[in-house]
C-alpha cells in the first residue's frame with residue numbers, strides 16, 4: 001500500500017510516498033481502508049523536529065493521527081464493529097491507504113468521510129480540555145484560538161454542555177464563530193477590556209489553544225492562574241498555568257461527537273482537501289496557522 005513517511009526531521013520536502021507492507025491490527029485495534037485523514041499542527045511539528053525533546057521519533061516515521069474509512073481487519077478482543085463498517089477515530093500513520101485505529105466510533109450516514117477524517121484529534125483534545133479547565137454548565141469560558149480545529153470543537157462541545165464561550169479570532173471569522181455558537185472577539189491589544197464588556201460578571205476559565213504568548217493576559221482576565229489551561233505554550237508553568245498534552249480515551253468523546261452531529265449540533269467544516277501526493281502542501285498551509293476548521297487528505 002501507499003503511505004506517507006519520512007526519514008529525518010526537516011521541511012515538507014522530507015515527506016515521501018512509499019510502498020509499504022499493510023499494517024496488522026493488534027489486540028483492541030482495527031484496520032481501515034482510509035478515505036480521509038486529518039492534517040493537524042502536530043504533524044508538521046513532529047516532522048520539523050520541533051517536538052523532538054517531548055516526542056522523539058523513530059525513523060522511518062509515518063504521518064497522521066486521525067482518519068475515517070471502512071473497516072477491513074479486526075484485532076483480537078474487538079467487539080461492536082464489523083468488516084465493512086464506516087468508522088472514524090484516532091490512530092497512527094493514518095496518511096496511508098490503510099491504517100490502524102485504536103479508538104473509533106461509527107460514522108453517521110450523513111457525515112462525509114472527509115469531515116469525519118478530521119474529527120479524532122480535535123474532538124479528543126476539546127473534550128479533554130473542557131473537562132480539565134474546570135468550567136461548569138452556566139459558566140463562561142474564554143477560548144483563545146477559536147477558529148481552528150480544536151477551537152471549533154471546544155465551542156460546540158461547550159455549548160452542548162451549557163457553557164457559554166467567548167472565542168478569539170481575526171475579524172473576518174467573527175460571523176463564522178457566531179454561527180458555531182461562540183461570542184466572537186478579536187485577539188490583540190485590549191482583549192481584557194473587550195472580554196469585560198462581553199462578560200461583565202467575568203469569565204470562569206480560559207483555554208490557550210493558539211499558544212500565542214498571552215498567558216499573562218489570560219491569568220489577569222480570569223484572576224487566577226489555576227483557571228487557565230494551555231495546550232500549546234510550553235512556558236505555561238512559568239505563569240503558574242497548567243498544560244494538557246496527555247491524551248484521554250477518546251472513544252466516548254467520538255461517539256458523543258457523532259451523536260451531536262446527527263442532532264445537528266456539531267460540525268467541523270473542512271476548509272480544504274488535498275490528495276495524498278500533496279501532503280507537503282497541506283503541511284505548509286497548516287504551519288501558516290490560519291486554517292479555519294480542518295484540512296484533510298483524501299485517499300482512495
Ligand SMILES: NC(=O)c1ccc[n+]([C@@H]2O[C@H](COP(=O)([O-])OP(=O)(O)OC[C@H]3O[C@@H](n4cnc5c(N)ncnc54)[C@H](OP(=O)(O)O)[C@@H]3O)[C@@H](O)[C@H]2O)c1
Nearest residue numbers: 041145147148149150169170187210212231244245290291
Ligand atoms: N496539547 C495537545 O494535546 C494538543 C492537541 C491538539 C492540538 N494542539 C495544539 O493546539 C494548537 C491549535 O491546534 P488546531 O488544530 O486548532 O490548529 P489550527 O486548526 O491550525 O488553528 C488555526 C487557527 O488558529 C487561529 N489563530 C492563529 N493565531 C491566533 C491568535 N494569536 N489568537 C487567536 N487565534 C489564532 C487562526 O485564526 P485567525 O486566522 O483568525 O488568526 C486559525 O483559525 C496547535 O498548536 C496544536 O499543535 C495541542
